[in-house]
Amino acid sequence: xxSESGAAGARILxxxxxxxxxxxxxxxxxxxxxxxxxWIRSRVGIASRRIAGPDExxxxxxxxxxxxxxxxxxxxxxxxxxxxxxTCTHEVQIPNVSATVAHRLGIAxxxxxxxxxxxxxxxxxxxxxxxxxxAGSARNVLVIGAEKLSQWVxxxxxxxxxxxxxxAGAAVVGPVTEPGQQPGIGPVAWGSAGELAGTIAIADxxxxxxxxxxxxxxxxxTKLHPVAQAACxxxxxxPRELAAFVPHQANLRIMETLAxxxxxPRERVADDIVHSGNTSSASIPLALSRMIxxxxxxxxEHVLLLGFGAGLSYAAQVIxxx
Amino acid sequence: MAMTEKEILExxxxxxxxxxxxxxxEVTPGKSFVDDLDIDSLSMVEIAVAAQDKFGVEIPxxxxxxxxTVQDVVHFVQRSGVxx
Numbered sequence: 001x002x003s004e005s006g007a008a009g010a011r012i013l014x015x016x017x018x019x020x021x022x023x024x025x026x027x028x029x030x031x032x033x034x035x036x037x038x039w040i041r042s043r044v045g046i047a048s049r050r051i052a053g054p055d056e057x058x059x060x061x062x063x064x065x066x067x068x069x070x071x072x073x074x075x076x077x078x079x080x081x082x083x084x085x086x087t088c089t090h091e092v093q094i095p096n097v098s099a100t101v102a103h104r105l106g107i108a109x110x111x112x113x114x115x116x117x118x119x120x121x122x123x124x125x126x127x128x129x130x131x132x133x134x135a136g137s138a139r140n141v142l143v144i145g146a147e148k149l150s151q152w153v154x155x156x157x158x159x160x161x162x163x164x165x166x167x168a169g170a171a172v173v174g175p176v177t178e179p180g181q182q183p184g185i186g187p188v189a190w191g192s193a194g195e196l197a198g199t200i201a202i203a204d205x206x207x208x209x210x211x212x213x214x215x216x217x218x219x220x221x222t223k224l225h226p227v228a229q230a231a232c233x234x235x236x237x238x239p240r241e242l243a244a245f246v247p248h249q250a251n252l253r254i255m256e257t258l259a260x261x262x263x264x265p266r267e268r269v270a271d272d273i274v275h276s277g278n279t280s281s282a283s284i285p286l287a288l289s290r291m292i293x294x295x296x297x298x299x300x301e302h303v304l305l306l307g308f309g310a311g312l313s314y315a316a317q318v319i320x321x322x
Numbered sequence: 323m324a325m326t327e328k329e330i331l332e333x334x335x336x337x338x339x340x341x342x343x344x345x346x347x348e349v350t351p352g353k354s355f356v357d358d359l360d361i362d363s364l365s366m367v368e369i370a371v372a373a374q375d376k377f378g379v380e381i382p383x384x385x386x387x388x389x390x391t392v393q394d395v396v397h398f399v400q401r402s403g404v405x406x
Contacts, residue, residue, distance in 0.1 A: 042362070043362060043364060213363060213364065214364070214367050214386065214387075215383045217364050218367045218383065221368070253364060
């Protein structure tokens with residue numbers, strides 16, 4: 001039996017993001033639950049978030065973000081042979097999101113699967129895409145994180161409804177083509193902590209997201225900076241020399257603590273959470289898309305990604321901006 | 323040698339000053355973290371983690387919710403701490 005081999009390295013060709021039009025401010029939430037703008041800003045750092053309409057589904061948002069990334073990459077749908085959608089909030093168990101999204105984008109007969117690593121999903125999917133390109137099982141991969149958390153949130157629970165939001169972000173991953181060119185996706189540092197599985201969970205199909213805030217906060221602020229550091233070490237990049245640190249947009253206080261621990265200056269930490277909320281697997285590519293749109297990141301710069309969340313699951317890697 | 327109540331109180335005052343910006347001299351035994359010092363639940367986690375390092379004790383989340391006043395923490399550290 002023969003085996004196959006792929007590219008020497010994988011890189012990101014483009015990003016794309018999509019957010020629903022409906023903006024919900026803290027003052028809007030204060031009309032229905034006992035909370036305030038000051039309370040939400042000081043605890044989680046969110047000012048407003050986007051919430052999808054009743055007819056706007058996870059696949060709809062995935063198509064919008066995926067289509068933008070594909071257009072920005074310069075590739076045609078026919079060039080894509082693998083589609084990975086990271087999501088934990090899809091409306092139904094089957095069919096999956098990825099095959100439907102591929103069809104709607106005109107990508108004919110790609111390998112397509114969904115991946116659930118919750119808020120770490122995008123980094124898991126990016127690592128899987130990179131591995132597929134390097135192994136030769138795919139040439140170009142469309143990676144999407146898409147979430148409609150609003151349909152799994154109890155809108156009378158002030159501890160969760162202030163945090164979670166909707167959106168999608170995507171990246172196109174392809175091979176390194178020039179001889180000697182550096183890989184654009186660094187080695188992944190990843191893992192899980194199943195002993196803490198109960199700290200972020202949806203108990204059954206009639207339940208909503210429940211979170212043990214203190215336990216998750218303690219875990220995130222004490223166990224994750226070594227993971228981020230390991231990703232930098234594997235890539236041979238000093239965290240202090242990163243152009244940006246883009247952690248999952250979970251909670252501004254967690255993100256700022258992680259930055260301090262890694263000695264990344266605050267102004268280089270993505271804070272898309274302020275106007276996007278926590279969009280789980282979509283948060284990292286959404287933040288990157290916005291930073292590119294606002295010319296905050298230049299081509300060739302190194303950025304550290306760190307996804308973490310329910311599972312508990314986590315994954316980090318350094319990327320080179322397209 | 324076990325730490326004295328005064329030593330623990332001083333150490334706790336430094337931690338709370340650094341994490342929550344509450345002047346150390348306001349950290350007195352009778353004060354409630356939430357009602358008097360305006361410290362929220364996530365800052366309590368940060369204070370617990372810092373106190374663990376400083377005093378060499380373990381303060382799990384299930385214990386944390388019982389620690390409502392400065393005195394509660396001082397007593398907990400005294401009970402748990404083998405030596406300083």
